[in-house]
Amino acid sequence: MPIDVVVGAGLAGLAAANHLQRHGVDVVVCEAGDEVGGRVRTDRVEGFQLDRGFQVLLPAYPELRRQVDPQQLRLRPFTSGVIAMGVDRRRWLTGPRHGRVALAGALDLLRHRPVDVAALATLALRDGLGPVSLARRRTTRSVAEELQHWRLSTRTVDEVLRPFLAGVFLDPLLSTDARVFHLIWRCFLRGGGAVPAEGMSALPLQLAGNLADATIRTAAEACAIDGTRVRLLGGETISARAVVVATDGSTAARLLPEVDPPSWHAVTTFYYAAPRSPLRSTTLLVDGHSDLLLNTVDLSIVAEQYAPPGQSLIAASVPGRADDALEPAVRHRLAQLYGTDTAGWRLLASYPITRALPVMRPGHRLCRAVRLGSGRYVCGDHRDTSSIQGALVSGRRAATAVLTDLGVHARRRG
Numbered sequence: 122m123p124i125d126v127v128v129g130a131g132l133a134g135l136a137a138a139n140h141l142q143r144h145g146v147d148v149v150v151c152e153a154g155d156e157v158g159g160r161v162r163t164d165r166v167e168g169f170q171l172d173r174g175f176q177v178l179l180p181a182y183p184e185l186r187r188q189v190d191p192q193q194l195r196l197r198p199f200t201s202g203v204i205a206m207g208v209d210r211r212r213w214l215t216g217p218r219h220g221r222v223a224l225a226g227a228l229d230l231l232r233h234r235p236v237d238v239a240a241l242a243t244l245a246l247r248d249g250l251g252p253v254s255l256a257r258r259r260t261t262r263s264v265a266e267e268l269q270h271w272r273l274s275t276r277t278v279d280e281v282l283r284p285f286l287a288g289v290f291l292d293p294l295l296s297t298d299a300r301v302f303h304l305i306w307r308c309f310l311r312g313g314g315a316v317p318a319e320g321m322s323a324l325p326l327q328l329a330g331n332l333a334d335a336t337i338r339t340a341a342e343a344c345a346i347d348g349t350r351v352r353l354l355g356g357e358t359i360s361a362r363a364v365v366v367a368t369d370g371s372t373a374a375r376l377l378p379e380v381d382p383p384s385w386h387a388v389t390t391f392y393y394a395a396p397r398s399p400l401r402s403t404t405l406l407v408d409g410h411s412d413l414l415l416n417t418v419d420l421s422i423v424a425e426q427y428a429p430p431g432q433s434l435i436a437a438s439v440p441g442r443a444d445d446a447l448e449p450a451v452r453h454r455l456a457q458l459y460g461t462d463t464a465g466w467r468l469l470a471s472y473p474i475t476r477a478l479p480v481m482r483p484g485h486r487l488c489r490a491v492r493l494g495s496g497r498y499v500c501g502d503h504r505d506t507s508s509i510q511g512a513l514v515s516g517r518r519a520a521t522a523v524l525t526d527l528g529v530h531a532r533r534r535g
């Protein structure tokens with residue numbers, strides 16, 4: 122029986138395999154690691170759930186609803202908006218429906234910076250309610266230039282928007298393509314952010330669970346691809362009709378000379394166990410005053426499953442690859458941000474991730490080719506936007522290309 126091979130069981134590979142299998146194609150997924158998920162995995166340590174790098178799922182990602190059952194993910198929402206720590210004090214920039222403090226924050230901004238409120242409202246209307254084509258419209262601007270273009274005051278940008286968006290794109294300089302900002306902003310406006318109750322790995326696990334038994338082979342690292350033959354570490358070769366390479370972009374470029382390697386943004390997340398919540402809020406706290414931290418949040422308030430009873434799990438992310446030498450400074454800054462003593466907080470783990478997000482410079486191609494010819498295909502977030510949405514959609518696009526080329530549309534199952 123002819124088969125198709127997917128290399129990599131991250132979100133893109135799982136999306137591709139699901140799409141192929143739903144259409145009656147026999148698929149094998151070769152995954153180098155010991156578990157599925159790629160960059161979306163969750164470790165369980167002493168009763169805590171530690172996502173491998175703090176990340177957020179946007180329920181409004183169009184591809185999420187298409188490919189998974191959001192109910193099964195048991196999503197736990199963050200409060201939409203952020204708390205920004207400015208020079209003088211915390212600014213709550215959340216919707217007024219999130220309580221008196223949030224309302225006070227919104228009114229404060231309205232009183233002191235009405236022009237910013239007008240610009241943000243226009244931006245929200247345009248991105249939240251306008252057609253998606255508006256967000257995708259060609260521009261060669263960076264996010265930093267786009268915020269200037271919208272005439273937002275330097276103070277609002279520096280204290281709130283820059284720290285928030287630096288965390289979204291893992292890009293403190295905001296050099297990311299502004300169209301991606303509009304697309305992601307649109308999803309934030311339409312559905313906020315959330316984490317699955319059982320950790321981010323619930324997403325790939327659901328996708329993997331929808332595949333037929335024995336589809337996925339773990340500890341199966343592809344070391345070379347010759348035509349449509351995949352050679353695994355250890356010597357085994359699998360011959361296939363079609364090969365879909367769904368690894369990260371750098372590995373894809375090593376396996377397939379046709380693919381350009383991406384540049385990367387790096388990030389490090391520190392996880393602390395705290396005896397009690399420092400801020401009983403499900404809102405992301407961003408640092409508008411120092412460049413050290415991207416963001417911090419008490420994940421156990423967002424979803425109680427993230428920590429054992431009686432303890433709190435604090436995530437704090439910093440830009441770049443940081444080692445534990447930076448930890449005391451992070452702890453010190455957290456004490457200032459939360460206004461509490463963090464000396465007794467216990468460092469559970471740190472996750473330095475060099476290849477976290479492919480860089481998307483202005484002019485980034487939002488939809489790159491997935492068909493390489495001669496039975497070879499490529500997918501992954503480096504083909505679309507560097508995000509969960511980008512990975513999922515690229516996987517479906519690659520599988521659709523395979524199906525078209527093999528002429529198997531008519532055999533759709535279920």
Ligand SMILES: Cc1cc2nc3c(=O)[nH]c(=O)nc-3n(C[C@H](O)[C@H](O)[C@H](O)COP(=O)(O)OP(=O)(O)OC[C@H]3O[C@@H](n4cnc5c(N)ncnc54)[C@H](O)[C@@H]3O)c2cc1C
Pocket residue numbers: 128129130131132133134151152153154157158159160161173174175176177178179341342343344367368369372388474476477478500501502503507508509510511512
């Ligand atoms: C810390 C962090 C925070 C993030 N925050 C967010 C966020 O808040 N929101 C958001 O939307 N996105 C976020 N992202 C991005 C998102 O997680 C990724 O865009 C997405 O998971 C990429 O999926 P992928 O399938 O393209 O690649 P990967 O997840 O990299 O999957 C590739 C798979 O291929 C396997 N593989 C590699 N080489 C081989 C080989 N030779 N043979 C076989 N298998 C191989 C890998 O083990 C892996 O399983 C974040 C990422 C990180 C790391």
